Amino acid sequence: MFGFSKGQLIAFLLMVAAVAVAPFVFYPIVVMQVMCYALFAMGANLLMGSVGLLSLGQSAYFGLGGYVCGYLVQTTGLTPELGIVAGGAAGAALGVLFGWLVIRRQTIYFAMITLALAQIVYFAAVQDINFTGGENGIQGIPRGALFGRLSLNNDLAMYVLVAVIFLAGFLFVHRIVHSPFGQVVKAIRENEPRAISLGYKAEQYKWIIFILAAALAGVAGATKAMVMGIETLSDVGATTSGLVVLMVLLGGIGTIFGPVIGALIVVGMQFYLSQFGAWVVVIQGGIFMACVLVFRRGAIGELAYRLRAAL
Amino acid sequence: MMMIFGKPAPLLFGQLLLGIINGSFYAMLSMGLAIIFGLLNIINFAHGAMFMVGAFVTWGLFNYLGIGFWPALILAPLIVGAFGLLLERAFIQRIYKLDILYGLLLTFGMAEALEGLSTNYFGSSGVSYDTPDALSGVWNLGFMYLPVYRGFVIFAAAIICFSVWFAIEKTRLGALLRAATENPALVQSFGVNVPRLIALTFAGGVGLAALAGVLAAPLYSVTPDMGANLINTVFAVVVIGGMGSIGGAILTGFALGIIEGFTDVFYPPGSAVVVFVVMAVVLIARPAGLFGKAA
Numbered sequence: 001m002f003g004f005s006k007g008q009l010i011a012f013l014l015m016v017a018a019v020a021v022a023p024f025v026f027y028p029i030v031v032m033q034v035m036c037y038a039l040f041a042m043g044a045n046l047l048m049g050s051v052g053l054l055s056l057g058q059s060a061y062f063g064l065g066g067y068v069c070g071y072l073v074q075t076t077g078l079t080p081e082l083g084i085v086a087g088g089a090a091g092a093a094l095g096v097l098f099g100w101l102v103i104r105r106q107t108i109y110f111a112m113i114t115l116a117l118a119q120i121v122y123f124a125a126v127q128d129i130n131f132t133g134g135e136n137g138i139q140g141i142p143r144g145a146l147f148g149r150l151s152l153n154n155d156l157a158m159y160v161l162v163a164v165i166f167l168a169g170f171l172f173v174h175r176i177v178h179s180p181f182g183q184v185v186k187a188i189r190e191n192e193p194r195a196i197s198l199g200y201k202a203e204q205y206k207w208i209i210f211i212l213a214a215a216l217a218g219v220a221g222a223t224k225a226m227v228m229g230i231e232t233l234s235d236v237g238a239t240t241s242g243l244v245v246l247m248v249l250l251g252g253i254g255t256i257f258g259p260v261i262g263a264l265i266v267v268g269m270q271f272y273l274s275q276f277g278a279w280v281v282v283i284q285g286g287i288f289m290a291c292v293l294v295f296r297r298g299a300i301g302e303l304a305y306r307l308r309a310a311l
Numbered sequence: 312m313m314m315i316f317g318k319p320a321p322l323l324f325g326q327l328l329l330g331i332i333n334g335s336f337y338a339m340l341s342m343g344l345a346i347i348f349g350l351l352n353i354i355n356f357a358h359g360a361m362f363m364v365g366a367f368v369t370w371g372l373f374n375y376l377g378i379g380f381w382p383a384l385i386l387a388p389l390i391v392g393a394f395g396l397l398l399e400r401a402f403i404q405r406i407y408k409l410d411i412l413y414g415l416l417l418t419f420g421m422a423e424a425l426e427g428l429s430t431n432y433f434g435s436s437g438v439s440y441d442t443p444d445a446l447s448g449v450w451n452l453g454f455m456y457l458p459v460y461r462g463f464v465i466f467a468a469a470i471i472c473f474s475v476w477f478a479i480e481k482t483r484l485g486a487l488l489r490a491a492t493e494n495p496a497l498v499q500s501f502g503v504n505v506p507r508l509i510a511l512t513f514a515g516g517v518g519l520a521a522l523a524g525v526l527a528a529p530l531y532s533v534t535p536d537m538g539a540n541l542i543n544t545v546f547a548v549v550v551i552g553g554m555g556s557i558g559g560a561i562l563t564g565f566a567l568g569i570i571e572g573f574t575d576v577f578y579p580p581g582s583a584v585v586v587f588v589v590m591a592v593v594l595i596a597r598p599a600g601l602f603g604k605a606a
Binding site: 104111112230278285292 | 410411412413419422423427428432435545546547554583594595
């Protein structure tokens, strides 16, 4: 089912079980954040893992999704599910535009340009106070009622919605990677000139992946805004872009469970180390360096290598 | 009052000055980035952090050791350059054989760690550094007032940029560097210690960032995020100018600083993004940048 191998299916069932148990063991808000960031990281991993493009501007789509969802839900009374869809659509639309600009560029150029484009979005968010609330952000976003009926004010109700979005997103990404489309993308990554000579329009495939990553970031940002009831500049800033890259790197580039584990570690670290203030940033930087120097496969990548299985 | 394009002349000249000053820093930083990229094939994401460290070292030299601005102009780049040498030997040299993106990620982590450390020690609001006595005061140029220190920064930046350009394009050492950029194996076979050359190049590039940091210390407040704020713009400058061209990096740096200054006069909200917008336009028209070769 969904192209899972036996090992992957076991891992997936373990993950579903963990998602089901987690809100009774940990603080539900934190677990919901983990799932939002995991969704975000899965999108970034599509780019980094499947196409081999490192974007340093993913926060643009994440933040835009959050702002669009928060704004619409708060001012027009849109129901939460439509708000999240709108956030995803906004992320995808921005991905169409920015993707068109950057998709022909390679490696470091791609990284720097995505970073610079994200800066435009950041400064726009700082200045367009009517839409984003500037420094204050959009505060007090009401969670409302799902389909206008089921109230989400209870954390557990919200948790179920987030869990459904997260698991659906997970299966969606897995399905994409293992579809004929995903195989072509993989071929392009392995040997682009050859894929082109076989008649595949490499740029269009990469562009679609870029848009998908942006859409996932938009959905993740919108969902997070609904969970927290607030959307601020930090979600659209460069630090968030760095954070999501760290999650992918830490979990394992190109693995399907890696982004989830990466998000778990990074969010957990921020939550439990928040008392140490700026040391969190130092530790994050240190982990970044350690990952690059000695731990390039990432947690899941390393595990998969030891077990000789694809995870 | 004299008006130009419907704006008061002093305002226009003031912004032009500000633009040239910002452009000086863009030029100095993007030049260092271009040098490091040329030889190490690494985008030094920690460049902004090194700029920041340079400013803090300048502050520390004065507040802990009583060493003033002028010696700091020499000492701070040396200290930070030595620190860069250490980083290169300890970390960066391990990843030369890997995908180019790992260098970016490694230095990204470095920048984060350095910024976090300085936030811990100095707080996020940072410290301030007084303008050296010899350079305080204001010149009256007739059409505008020029604070002496600002004039000095522009003058110093122009000299630094020219010297570096000259050293790389016109001297034997520069020729060696350029040769090692083109074909390290061949240069090594001629008896040049290429790994040492690479390490020293990194130290030199980082020292340049620190030198810019010294110049910035009396001008801006010295904060842990001063480099991070600047480096994103500098990356855009590098993309616009095109990788690998030192002269291009310098010209683009100054030009974009000036464009930014003027945008602030005519459309203030646009000044923060104009560099990035220019970048997008340049990319559509000339994907390799204004001075770069196709990449």
